[in-house]
Amino acid sequence: MSTSESPTRDRVIAMVAKILKLDASKINTSDRLREDLGMDSLASLELLSCISDELDVDIELDEAMELVTIDDACAFVDRVTAEQRGAGAAS
Amino acid sequence: MAQALPPEPIAVGLENQEALGAGLSVAHATPAEAEALPLVRAESTRLVASLADAAAIDRDGAIPLALRQAVADAGLFGLTVPEEHGGAGFSLKAACAVVADLAAIERSTAIMIGLHSGLGVRPLVELGSAELQARMFPEIVSGARIASFAATEAEAGSDLTGIRTTGTVVGDQLRVDGEKVYVTNGGFAGCYTVLARTPGLGGQRAHSLVFVPRETPGVTIGPEEDKLGIRGSSTVTVTFEGAMVPQGMILGQAGRGIDQAHAALSWGRTLMAAGCVGTARAALHLALSHVTSRQQFGKPIGDFTASRAHVARMAARLYASETLVRWVGHALASGQPIDELSLGAKVLCSEASFEICDRALQLHGALGFIEPTGVARLTRDCRITRIFEGANDVLLVRGGAAVLGRKPAPAPARLxxxxxxxxxxxxxxxxxxxxxxxxxxxxxxxxxxxxxxxxxxxxxxxxxxxxxxxxxxxxxxxxxxxxxxxxxxxxxxxxxxxxxxxxxxxxxxxxxxxxxxxxxxxxxxxxxxxxxxxx
Known part of the structure; x- marks a missing residue:
């Protein structure tokens, strides 16, 4: 799923650009963390940890390991954020 | 009936216990190797033992050309090259047995063969085009073109994602620019598998493995490093300045270099762990000779419980090391992933071999601190293994993340x-x-x-x-x-x-x-x- 309309997209791309010291305008949401952005498993976990802190979402390790692209990360953050809001509203 | 293995903590498949036990009890991976391996081990051991003067190699900081030529003539540079390309076609497991034997005699020679057989050759075996393989393997197998792997840079050691060497597309060629440091075998290598950023081939941070022959214009080999140990092995800086190679020299799918490098490192780390087994074996042998002959307080020092504790600990660490190396080889031959296993073998064997050498030195007393006994050299030789091909500190961080990143089994079977x-x-x-x-x-x-x-x-x-x-x-x-x-x-x-x-x-x-x-x-x-x- 494309998350080009996602409110988290720009923030995630800004974080990727900052961590990898890249030009944000050259990052596509379809970029793969490993193959296109050259991140290994540890570097991609660092990124997702930053996302977790910055956007205040809980990310489980095994779920993080399954994220392949920036799109995946954005979609994941959107889903978890919605779930957390739902849980907050219900409580 | 064979019982399934409990799924944790291992990340390998659920093969049965009998098959694993049998696999860990032997050095070969296939019936064909069961016949060929003892012959190769005996011949390579005899050859290197007769030609390698470990103390002289350590002192001179080089493997003599005659020794290098002799191991080439014996076919040791073709150990892991497939038979259809003239090699022995040995599995990782069998190659480890040979490398361990060589390391027990002279570690620099074992490093040369081990690096060549794993990191040097395997990317070409698994990813190279048929044309490139056909052109290069005859020279590689004969030892005329020893293989090397160039990944580390001054600013990119255990973190390969920090690599700055680039491969830029220029027409149908690739222009390689950058500087690689601590390139093992680099001084006498005939080819380098280079990890480079190739932004034109994949995303803007994509990496690829590029095969660069030594004679390529723009390739410069630096002087040999003066090292603490493995002083006979070659360690140099290799500089690439506008080194042009055909795009066909890119190994495998362009842009997948980081994953490909990690796959090659699984071989490299296992072969290095095997070398640690060999060094540990040599240290234990020296210690046993010493404690059974050296007399103090009227009896051999090996009679004292404190000495026996050292010896038993050394033997236990060696047993665990050898078991883990065989497990990696067995897993690969069984079609299972070896990234985590090889990482574990590298960490455990490098630490164990240093501990075993240290205990051997302790048992020798002041004699161990003096070079002629050989224990000091063994200790120096194995120190680097906790650092190269991934510092253990970083590998343990990666290993921990990999363990925690797996979905836990709901109810693991009891052992x-x-x-x-x-x-x-x-x-x-x-x-x-x-x-x-x-x-x-x-x-x-x-x-x-x-x-x-x-x-x-x-x-x-x-x-x-x-x-x-x-x-x-x-x-x-x-x-x-x-x-x-x-x-x-x-x-x-x-x-x-x-x-x-x-x-x-x-x-x-x-x-x-x-x-x-x-x-x-x-x-x-x-x-x-x-x-x-x-x-």
Missing amino acids: SLPGPLEREAKAWDALRSRFTDATASVRAEHGVGVVRHQLVLQAVARANLALLAALGCLFRAQARPDELTLARHATEDLLFEAEQHLNDLARAVRDEARVHAVSDQLYAPLSRITKEDPS
């Missing part, structure tokens, strides 16, 4: 080994349960943020590794009742260590706060100096 090792199996199972609970707590408490808790990740990796090695020792002994005494001792040691690491895990976050407080104090004045220094 049951009726017979003489039943008590050890029960102890293993109890610790495994504790490990499962501890990792579940870490996952729940930290989530992905655990990546910032390096001591937590290291403790998880170490506990996992000790449990894994203990399991291997138990299974190996099932197939080799003659090894029961040693296996039991090795298992007891490993379980004790696993328990210690679980205790470390319980207090890791607190330890992190403490070490940060101390190091902050130590760094503060240094930071001030840096800030005030106008240069």
Whole structure:
């Protein structure tokens, strides 16, 4: 799923650009963390940890390991954020 | 009927215990190797033992050309090259047995063959085009073109993602620019598998493996490094300045270089671990010779319990090391992933070999500190193995993240080994349960943020590794009742260590706060100096 309309997209791309010291305008949401952005498993976990802190979402390790692209990360953050809001509203 | 393996802590497949036990009890991976391997081991051992003067190689800082030519003539540069290309076609497991034998005689020669056979050759075997393979393998097998792997850079060691060397598309060519450091075999290599950023081939940070022949214009080989150990092995800086190669020299799919490099490193780390087994074997042999002949207080020092404790510990560590190396080879031959296993073997074997050398030195007393006994050289030779092909500190962080990143098995099967090792199996199972609970707590408490808790990740990796090695020792002994005494001792040691690491895990976050407080104090004045220094 494309998350080009996602409110988290720009923030995630800004974080990727900052961590990898890249030009944000050259990052596509379809970029793969490993193959296109050259991140290994540890570097991609660092990124997702930053996302977790910055956007205040809980990310489980095994779920993080399954994220392949920036799109995946954005979609994941959107889903978890919605779930957390739902849980907050219900409580 | 064979019982399925318990799924944790191992990340390998659920093969049956009998097959694993049998696999861990032998050095070969196939029936064909069972016949060929003993002959190759005997011949290569005889050859290197007759030609390699370890002390002279250490002193001179070079492997003599005659020795290099002799091992080439014996076919050792074709060890892991497929038979259809003129090589022996040995599996990783069999190649490890040969490398361990060589390392027990002379470590630099073992490094040369091991590096060539793993990191040097395997990317070409697995990823090279048919045309490139057909052109290069005859020279590689003959030893006319020794292989090397160039990944590390001044600013990119254990973190390969920081690599700056680039491969730029220019027409149908690739222009390679950059500088690689600590290139093993580099001084006499005939080809380099180079990890380079290739932004035109994939995303803007994509990497690829590029095969660069030595004679390519723009390739410059630097002087040999003056090293603490493995002084006969070649370690140089290789510079690429506008080195043009055809795009067909890109190995495998362009843009997948990081993953491809990690796959090659699995071979490299295992072969290096095998070398550690060889060095450890040599150190134990020297120690046994010494303690059974050296007399103090009217009897051989080997009679004293304190000496026996050293010897038993050394033998146990060696047993665990050899078991883990064989496990990697067995897993690969069984079609299972070896990234985590090879990482574990590298860490455990490098640490074990240094400990074994250190204990051998201790048993020798002052004699061990003097070069002619050879123990000092063995100790120096194995020190680097905790650093190269991934510093153990970083590998343990990676290993911990990999363990925690797996979905935990809901109800792992109990380990049951009726017979003489039943008590050890029960102890293993109890610790495994504790490990499962501890990792579940870490996952729940930290989530992905655990990546910032390096001591937590290291403790998880170490506990996992000790449990894994203990399991291997138990299974190996099932197939080799003659090894029961040693296996039991090795298992007891490993379980004790696993328990210690679980205790470390319980207090890791607190330890992190403490070490940060101390190091902050130590760094503060240094930071001030840096800030005030106008240069």
